[in-house]
Amino acid sequence: xxxxxxxxxxxxxxxxxxxxxxxxxxxxxxxxxxxxxxxxxxxxxxxxxxxxxxxxxxxxxxxxxxxxxxxxxxxxxxxxxxxxxxxxxxxxxxxxx
Amino acid sequence: xxxxxxxxxxxxxxxxxxxxxxxxxxxxxxxxxxxxxxxxxxxxxxxxxxxxxxxxxxxxxxxxxxxxxxxxxxxxxxxxxxxxxxxxxxxxxxxxxxxxxxxxxxxxxxxxxxxxxxxxxxxxxxxxxxxxxxxxxxxxxxxxxxxxxxxxxxxxxxxxxxxxxxxxxxxxxxxxxxxxxxxxxxxxxxxxxxxxxxxxxxx
Amino acid sequence: xxxxxxxxxxxxxxxxxxxxxxxxxxxxxxxxxxxxxxxxxxxxxxxxxxxxxxxxxxxxxxxxxxxxxxxxxxxxxxxxxxxxxxxxxxxxxxxxxxxxxxxxxxxxxxxxxxxxxxxxxxxxxxxxxxxxxxxxxxxxxxxxxxxxxxxxxxxxxxxxxxxxxxxxxxxxxxxxxxxxxxxxxxxxxxxxxxxxxxxxxxxxxxxxxxxxxxxxxxxxxxxxxxxxxxxxxxxxxxxxxxxxxxxxxxxxxxxxxxxxxxxxxxxxxxxxxxxxxxxxxxxxxxxxxxxxxxxxxxxxxxxxxxxxxxxxxxxxxxxxxxxxxxxxxxxxxxxxxxxxxxxxxxxxxxxxxxxxxxxxxxxxxxxxxxxxxxxxxxxxxxxxxxxxxxxxxxxxxxxxxxxxxxxxxxxxxxxxxxxxxxxxxxxxxxxxxxxxxxxxxxxxxxxxxxxxxxxxxxxxxxxxxxxxxxxxxxxxxxxxxxxxxxxxxxxxxxxxxxxxxxxxxxxxxxxxxxxxxxxxxxxxxxxxxxxxxxxxx
Ligand SMILES: [Cu+2]
Numbered sequence: 094x095x096x097x098x099x100x101x102x103x104x105x106x107x108x109x110x111x112x113x114x115x116x117x118x119x120x121x122x123x124x125x126x127x128x129x130x131x132x133x134x135x136x137x138x139x140x141x142x143x144x145x146x147x148x149x150x151x152x153x154x155x156x157x158x159x160x161x162x163x164x165x166x167x168x169x170x171x172x173x174x175x176x177x178x179x180x181x182x183x184x185x186x187x188x189x190x
Numbered sequence: 191x192x193x194x195x196x197x198x199x200x201x202x203x204x205x206x207x208x209x210x211x212x213x214x215x216x217x218x219x220x221x222x223x224x225x226x227x228x229x230x231x232x233x234x235x236x237x238x239x240x241x242x243x244x245x246x247x248x249x250x251x252x253x254x255x256x257x258x259x260x261x262x263x264x265x266x267x268x269x270x271x272x273x274x275x276x277x278x279x280x281x282x283x284x285x286x287x288x289x290x291x292x293x294x295x296x297x298x299x300x301x302x303x304x305x306x307x308x309x310x311x312x313x314x315x316x317x318x319x320x321x322x323x324x325x326x327x328x329x330x331x332x333x334x335x336x337x338x339x340x341x342x343x344x345x346x347x348x349x350x351x352x353x354x355x356x357x358x359x360x361x362x363x364x365x366x367x368x369x370x371x372x373x374x375x376x377x378x379x380x381x382x383x384x385x386x387x388x389x390x391x392x393x
Numbered sequence: 394x395x396x397x398x399x400x401x402x403x404x405x406x407x408x409x410x411x412x413x414x415x416x417x418x419x420x421x422x423x424x425x426x427x428x429x430x431x432x433x434x435x436x437x438x439x440x441x442x443x444x445x446x447x448x449x450x451x452x453x454x455x456x457x458x459x460x461x462x463x464x465x466x467x468x469x470x471x472x473x474x475x476x477x478x479x480x481x482x483x484x485x486x487x488x489x490x491x492x493x494x495x496x497x498x499x500x501x502x503x504x505x506x507x508x509x510x511x512x513x514x515x516x517x518x519x520x521x522x523x524x525x526x527x528x529x530x531x532x533x534x535x536x537x538x539x540x541x542x543x544x545x546x547x548x549x550x551x552x553x554x555x556x557x558x559x560x561x562x563x564x565x566x567x568x569x570x571x572x573x574x575x576x577x578x579x580x581x582x583x584x585x586x587x588x589x590x591x592x593x594x595x596x597x598x599x600x601x602x603x604x605x606x607x608x609x610x611x612x613x614x615x616x617x618x619x620x621x622x623x624x625x626x627x628x629x630x631x632x633x634x635x636x637x638x639x640x641x642x643x644x645x646x647x648x649x650x651x652x653x654x655x656x657x658x659x660x661x662x663x664x665x666x667x668x669x670x671x672x673x674x675x676x677x678x679x680x681x682x683x684x685x686x687x688x689x690x691x692x693x694x695x696x697x698x699x700x701x702x703x704x705x706x707x708x709x710x711x712x713x714x715x716x717x718x719x720x721x722x723x724x725x726x727x728x729x730x731x732x733x734x735x736x737x738x739x740x741x742x743x744x745x746x747x748x749x750x751x752x753x754x755x756x757x758x759x760x761x762x763x764x765x766x767x768x769x770x771x772x773x774x775x776x777x778x779x780x781x782x783x784x785x786x787x788x789x790x791x792x793x794x795x796x797x798x799x800x801x802x803x804x805x806x807x808x809x810x811x812x813x814x815x816x817x818x819x820x821x822x823x824x825x826x827x828x829x830x831x832x833x834x835x836x837x838x839x840x841x842x843x844x845x846x847x848x849x850x851x852x853x854x855x856x857x858x859x860x861x862x863x864x865x866x867x868x869x870x871x872x873x874x875x876x877x878x879x880x881x882x883x884x885x886x887x888x889x890x891x892x893x894x895x896x897x898x899x900x901x902x903x904x905x906x907x908x909x910x911x912x913x914x915x916x917x918x919x920x921x922x923x924x925x926x927x928x929x930x
Contacts, residue, residue, distance in 0.1 A: 103272045104265065113262040117255060124251045127391040139387030146383045154265040155376045156369075161203060163578065164210060171214050174606055175221060177694060179228070181712060182642055185697070186229045188706035204506050204579035211571045215609040222613035222643055226628055229639060311624040320634040328626030328633075332617065 102159040112153040119146050202366045209370040213377045216340070220381050223333045227388055230329070234322025241326035242393040244309065246300065250390040253296050254382065260289035261379040264348070264372045274362035276355060283352040286375065290345045297338055301331070330389050337381055344375045404810065405907040423508035426908060429494030430808070431515050436486050437877065439522055443477035444873055446470050451832075451866040454859050457850055467849035468535035469550070473528075475538025476555065480562045481522050483793050484651060487658035488604075489518070489569055491800050492597045494808055496573060498901040499591050501582025501919060503911045506575040510568055517565035524558035537847060539648070542629035542640040546621045553622050556615045563608045563615075566654075570604030573597055582900075584919035591899045591923040592681050596661025599685040603650045603657075607693065611647030614640065638705050645696035653692045655789055656756075657685055659796025660727055663749050666803050667731045668924040669897040670746040671738025675924045677730040684723035691720045701772045710769055717767035724760055728753060743895065744815045744822070748799035751826050755791025759784060762837065777847075780840025786833045798822075798876070805880060806894050810907035811887030817879040824872035831865025899923045 123142040152158045231238050267282035308315035309327055316324040351371040354360040360368045406426040410418045419427060450470050453460050497504055505511050528534060534555040536545045545552050577598050620626045627633030629640045668675040697713030762784040766772055806812050835858035844855050893902040904912060
């Protein structure tokens with residue numbers, strides 16, 4: 094593990110601007126959709142859109158796309174923890190006597 | 191500190207791995223109150239929707255746009271630094287910090303409006319309230335307050351990084367500190383991307 | 394190796410640095426070994442403070458009614474005893490002392506990945522510790538170390554400061570864990586593949602992940618308590634529509650895995666010592682390595698077993714009880730593999746090995762009593778009794794604590810470059826073992842008979858076992874002070890230790906005692922596993 098220097102990938106300005114435009118579009122979409130439609134949609138849509146936005150920021154602005162795969166495995170650990178913790182807390186609060 | 195074997199050799203991947211791990215701890219820090227929000231949202235759906243409708247989604251959306259744009263500036267600053275354009279980097283960092291301060295100013299007026307209506311923990315409009323409204327505002331102030339502190343910290347870190355760019359300690363061949371600064375700032379953005387719908391849009 | 398005995402002692406990393414004052418050479422050091430020593434002295438000092446609190450609490454119970462303190466003083470004492478022993482001692486002790494000192498050497502690195510962050514982590518630790526001790530002066534918290542809402546929101550004692558001190562200690566813990574993960578990923582020597590890592594490193598790696606993931610959730614929970622106390626945000630306050638059980642969730646989401654932060658590194662140390670004194674390769678290397686990860690993973694699904702009588706849902710209780718039984722599996726895998734390693738080994742009886750035997754015995758009792766507590770129906774009877782107190786002292790002190798003492802006696806010659814008096818150490822261990830069981834085993838009986846924990850008084854039928862337990866606390870206290878005194882004497886006056894007194898094969902024993910600055914002349918090339926005892930290997 095001696096060659097620590099890895100060539101840094103430069104993300105070009107056009108890509109970044111495109112991502113920014115997509116983020117603004119999604120922001121407009123989520124505000125526009127807010128409170129409309131069925132109850133489940135009202136709950137789910139904002140979080141799905143937020144996840145898409147977060148994905149764009151993480152992948153392009155934070156350059157996760159260009160990092161070694163270990164970084165992605167760490168993400169799995171984090172998502173797994175969040176899913177499991179939420180599930181177990183739900184088992185309590187949903188079935189309280 | 192001249193050492194025979196320089197142990198502080200450059201390990202960009204290592205440095206960024208450390209930063210990412212730190213960001214995950216920050217992420218879990220915000221996960222706690224959001225989990226509480228989810229629980230109470232199901233317990234007091236009507237109070238939460240009513241309280242949420244009293245927040246101004248327009249201001250929230252404006253703040254989202256401000257933070258997204260500042261994130262763009264930060265990402266562009268790193269690209270500029272990698273290409274060795276020091277002046278442009280400093281300009282973009284200044285823009286990032288300025289947008290961050292806009293966000294805080296907005297937040298200040300937003301909070302102030304709520305305080306004026308007594309909608310804060312211990313405020314007259316919420317006194318003796320146990321139907322969930324007080325909880326909504328409690329979580330709202332706690333979470334956005336914690337996020338605001340992170341914005342402030344992020345701005346301080348960016349200013350520190352800008353000084354290092356100015357001195358040349360961050361340059362086109364050694365910029366991992368700027369990258370880590372950017373990672374922190376983007377995290378602040380990602381957290382807001384989730385907090386915005388949580389408090390303003392799920393209604 | 395005879396030449397080793399004639400070397401001067403203040404060598405290696407302990408040699409004074411030219412041009413740097415003594416104080417600065419320690420307090421501003423970024424050498425992982427020196428930082429390990431800083432932790433060693435600070436953590437063991439706080440440990441002794443905690444021991445004194447424990448002894449005083451036992452002494453209070455020597456007669457019924459107020460003896461040497463009033464009820465609220467007793468409440469403050471068990472709170473501080475808990476905060477000190479858990480957050481200042483047993484959580485950081487093995488990772489921060491032995492992990493810092495040994496992890497880089499064991500993987501063939503010159504230092505951890507972020508040496509300055511490592512020093513910062515020690516300063517966070519000291520800040521948190523001093524804040525915790527400050528509460529002692531300005532009115533200690535009386536909530537117990539768990540700070541349960543809603544009482545912690547209402548009591549007049551200095552809960553906010555106590556809670557903040559734990560928050561700061563959490564930052565220290567996170568930074569150490571983060572440092573270790575990056576170090577293990579990035580700084581392994583050439584040839585040091587994942588499955589050539591010593592098992593101690595595996596356990597530290599798993600622990601570091603728990604530190605990173607679980608600690609922030611405790612941190613934000615503590616911030617919420619502070620926000621409740623200062624601003625009344627209401628989330629944990631039933632009067633405002635809040636839910637105190639959610640506090641317990643967020644608290645135990647961290648604090649159960651924290652038990653594994655305590656015990657996993659101690660298990661790792663045991664996994665180092667067992668093969669060395671059995672003189673054979675460890676049985677089931679991969680099983681032990683993976684079981685560390687398994688404990689870390691399954692251990693984060695069981696926190697609800699602390700909440701069986703809190704009024705949370707029965708559905709959740711069934712899940713948590715089930716997972717609690719599951720987590721016994723990876724723990725048992727470890728115990729079986731240690732015993733399997735001893736089978737047909739050519740066992741060398743020596744001081745660290747005696748500690749390991751005591752560890753295996755006490756940890757097994759602790760683990761089995763944990764299964765009793767994990768069963769839902771039994772738990773209702775035993776909840777918040779002395780049975781629980783006995784159980785977690787067997788796990789945390791008998792397990793993690795004895796593992797730490799084993800590690801201390803195993804690596805002491807490497808760390809200090811000197812050898813302690815083995816006869817005194819063995820003698821202290823025998824009495825520690827006797828005192829430990831005399832102190833805590835009666836608590837199983839008391840708890841089974843219904844003696845609640847955290848009471849400063851008791852009914853007449855508990856007198857006998859309370860008194861046995863108190864006598865045990867004196868034996869235990871005396872042997873702890875003897876043991877630490879013995880090591881202190883050795884640290885300054887002991888005979889020079891050879892490079893490899895136990896005949897171990899891991900990398901830290903292939904450098905001089907004490908290790909040189911930056912650990913290695915040249916980074917070693919690793920060509921074999923850590924427990925290869927074949928001649929010439
Ligand atoms: Cu537990």
